[in-house]
Amino acid sequence: MTAHRPPHRPTRTALAALLLVGGASLAAPPASAVPRTATDYADVLDLHGTPKAALPGDDEDNNPISTFSDRGAWHSYALPKAGDRAAYGGFSGPLHIAQEYPWWLSKSFSRMRLTEGGRTLDLAAGGTPRFTSQPGRLVQSYDLGRGLSLTLELRFATNRTALVRAEVRNTGSAARTLGAGWSGSLLRPEKAPMRDAPSLKSTEAGVGVDFAKVREKWDYLTDGTERFEVTHKEPVRTTVDGDGYRTEAASPVTLAPGAAHHFDWTESYTFTAAERGREARRARAVLAAPQAYATAGDARWRGYVAGVTRGVPAERRRTAVKSLETLVTNWRSAAGQIKHDGVTPSISYKWFTGGLWAWDSWKQAVGTARFAPELAESQIRAMFDWQITAASKTRPQDAGMVPDAVFYNDPARGGGNWNERNSKPSMASWSVWEVYRKSGDRSFLRELYPKLAAYQAWWYRNRDHDHDGLAEYGATVDPANDSTEERRLAAAWESGLDNAPRFDAKLGTSVVANRAADGALLGYSLDQESVDLNAYLAQDQAYLARIADAIGRPDEAAKWREKSGATNAAVRSKMYDPADGWFHDIALKNGAPLTDRGRGIEGAVPLWTGAATKEQAAHVRQRLTDPGEFATHVPFPTVSKASPYFDSKAYWRGPVWFDHAYVALSGLRRYGYNKDADELTGKLLAGAKGLTGDRPIQENYDPLTGDPLNSPNFSWSASLLLPILSGEQ
Template sequence: MNINLKHIPFSRFGSYLSISYLPKNDYRSEGIYLRTIRGGDDDVGALFKLDVTKNGHCIPFNAIAAETCLCLQAEEGVVRLIYSEAHCLRIYGEQVGLRLSLVTNAYDNAFYYQARSWQVNVFSQSIRFMLTPFIGELDVSAPWDINGSSYVIADFHPREDNGTVEGIIEEFLTIYEQKNDYPTFETALDHVNDEYKKWLENTLPVPAEYEAGRQLAAYITWSCVVKQEGYLPRSAMYMSKNWMTNIWSWDHCFNAMALVKKNPKLAWDQFMIFFDVQAKNGLLPDFMNDQFAYWNCSKPPIHGWTLAWMLKHSNELSKENLAEIYQPLKQWTSWFFKERDVDNNGFPEYQHGNDSGWDNSTLFHQGIPIESPDLCAFLILQMETLAEIANRLHFQMDYEKWKKQADQLLTDMLAYFWDGEQFVAKLAGENVRSGDSLLLFMPIILAKRLPKQIRLRLIEGLKDENRFLTEHGLATESLQSPYYLEDGYWRGPIWAPSTMLLIDGLMESGEEAFARDLAHKFCNMALKHGMAENFNAVSGEGLRDRAFTWTSSVFLILAHEYVNKETEKPSL
């Protein structure tokens, strides 16, 4: 692949380092930068600007990135970069050199360490680096100014009698552990290639026409994993290594689903990672990274639906896995009724749009907290999953309790949220009347648990080409709504998670032809426009972050599970 660094970073499995194109701003010039993605998405983490040099001068170059090697190609020569390990960036130059210009802030500094190596201490990003040449020279300029270096420029360049330069940039947090021996650049590249080849082989197969999309999705998911470190109890597949450099507590579910058949251990790590840090009252954090978790909001309880899907589509989960998740999932379910039912009427609320995952949906236009039928639908499925786990673990009383609670919530939900024509959301007991959000169609995930007339009504609304349905899929706000925006986040664009949930609900409802058609639409759109955060519902254009893992995972799931099978006639 030829990876465009303006849209997709160059990174690797396990690494907190990333290389991206960054535009000019108040404190840096336009260019290609080595970044750190530690600490979340408040800062892009720009560390070093990368330039190709000849005889000490920066020269023009083109960045040509593939999955495992980045080439900085100039007319005079080339610099190749690889991540030999998660914390190591190897450098190999022919006829030209590489310049690293630190984005300097207070206290940042560099000094000669030993054996030709220089240490760079980036106070502002809480990280340090060791720069070491193997072949050629390393010249560093880092003038001291009271309590830091006024700037740091490091040049890896060939000797005059030798046209090659080779070196390494090693990242470390505490103690630098120097190796006695390093493999050659080519040997290191072969190792990374082998590692990536295994990942690609374990990526879900798709029909031939979607192979280019599979290749892109495989790279994005592989390169967006960071290793277990700090606050993260397991390896984590971030949403992106562009800007969304965290893991969120519903995004992780879709990534786990795409991994469960071919990479079950990593899939289970993705599913369990938030339950590892679960609060005593059952709450899961909104998101987390290597340095902290954020608790001011939560995400919808799709975990029961996710686990049921994983059990249905894979034989890789064990009884031990189910025993591990049972109590945490039980606490997460109970939390909604204990902590998110302010008026004690039996219907949990979203206290902010972010709690629903649909941050700025028109359901929240009039105020908060909102009682919404999708939340009840998720909880019904979660209770049913708990009942299934209890049955497999021979907890008979729990099995009967969860089944009874699920059935009762379904009865109450239909009486409270269905007005005879449609599902409605409630604010202070009154129907929400702003906008026309696709979120109110999410109860289709209950499929044949719903009365036939309600199920038919929902399907009819989803098929209405004058409302949500476009040639690319289902818009998140009706195109006829006064609140619809082409780039309106959850007020119009097509998203992977809503598409996946609705397709699964339609399949379970017997609407297989329609569900598969939606899967085709989404996969065609992602194949053409990339694995974007979301998509223009009318044009299909990729919007916002263009290297998103849950989009990649949903593409792989849909292309593998729903597109490449024979379409059956719908039956209700």
């Protein structure tokens, strides 16, 4: 991950019209050839559980209950567990995002009950209910006995609103007259001032929750304009009593034998008064045609499933759909300072919920493009929205730089997680090209090309200390970078491999100042030139050549190809150590390879980018296929098992990350080692615990045991699993 913990942490047609009204212009590809039905992909993720407290998570800030969201909504839901009778009739939650941080609003805010003759019916009278997740919806099925059944389905209709449809069916021989009602209560945070933020309000069509203004930088952020609101299609009456409420349908419903009735309602979460007004109109449109929205949503998800399973062997398709559900649940629509829809790292980890990271975005867009190319484009735009320009009043020297992370709040609004003190490795041109391959949208290339070129220029202006064409990771001129150690830390974050041994201060890593010709301070560099950074830059230049050709700029394309060739040549001639058979960072002062810091997975990057010679690739392949090095129980640890600095559980000092596994596998395939890649892919998928079952896709895994580590439901893992599953280069 990348600067992933905040500074205070100790380590860190009519149908088309309906879709547009619903805020879903980011449409799916056509659902032409779905290999299996939606029910074949039921429960690819275990989404069952009921929260016990408002604050999700444990000491590691992880939420143990996986949830479902869609369309970029900022709230999500889970299913109760079978046997949890206190939760029957409702969906767990919602989990809502207080601008940047996730909180449970309720155990189950809208629990439905049915009555007959003044008696509440037992939802489990006919047996244990069935609760299941299917692509794009949560489903509950109840047998009430004596010929009555109840089915609840939750889908997202817009980027702020979930639609719940409750079908009551009479399969008996006599007419039945039923009343309907709903109830729920708040889960209040334990500590002030967030404890007093939510308050219940009755409305004409249901019930709402208003939120007071709270500006707790590291825990809870609201502006006092947020609202969660339940709106019923049919007339209802609501009474509020403290933290609880009861809603009753105004009239009973009589069901003839064989007849069914739908109770429909929406649940919306909005941030501003303008959003609330817009969403009220959208909710009315949804409730005027709920079946049309349900049908459109199901068609969209069939397209999504087709996109991620195409070319994937049958036995791996459930894992592909799990990746899909992970990415969609982590999708957040534009809000606050996030100007375009994007995919956050994980709704299940406190610090990864309300923001976007550059490196993550480049990788996530590649996977997302398989099922929603427009969303992939939007994700890339969301980062380039904040590219520094020469007109910047505070950092014009960083024109072209893309900040590491942007969140709902920038520092001027009290945000603590926004990060401009470093950037991230330039994989953006690769990402843009891969999205273009799926979308065919040449206008996207024309839009991004000058931004990508400016990003390249920044690296060589601000991060090439000795102007030799090999760049270094570094740090910006920023108030947070106020010491040598803080600059070294920011530079390590800029690599994305935050605590990798090669950046250890105790091994001699330090920083140097970079200045313009007139002596003006531009920023700082590590005193080492990094192999992964320069391989990425060479690849970035090659993709810029492709983009320039595609948009009709052949002269510029030729220059980019020439530059890419020169950068690749420097990587293979200066950064490969023949004695070690591996690529390494090199010392800035004398160009010596830093072999004393051990072999890291970054040494495989030149195979992926094509910088290595065939002979060099053969030696790297030997390391990658050696069980004592990188072919561990779960292959591709970030540090070789043979390294004295290897630690199987320590973030970037040993755990397996799927992005670098993808790089290594693709690199092997590039140089013709397909059999090796196939075998190692099998080990990877079989060894990572829970990956092929219903457990969440993890941020990383222990290479020796396969145990899941760090954040669950992690987006870039899900994204790059997709090409791994299909065996693509």
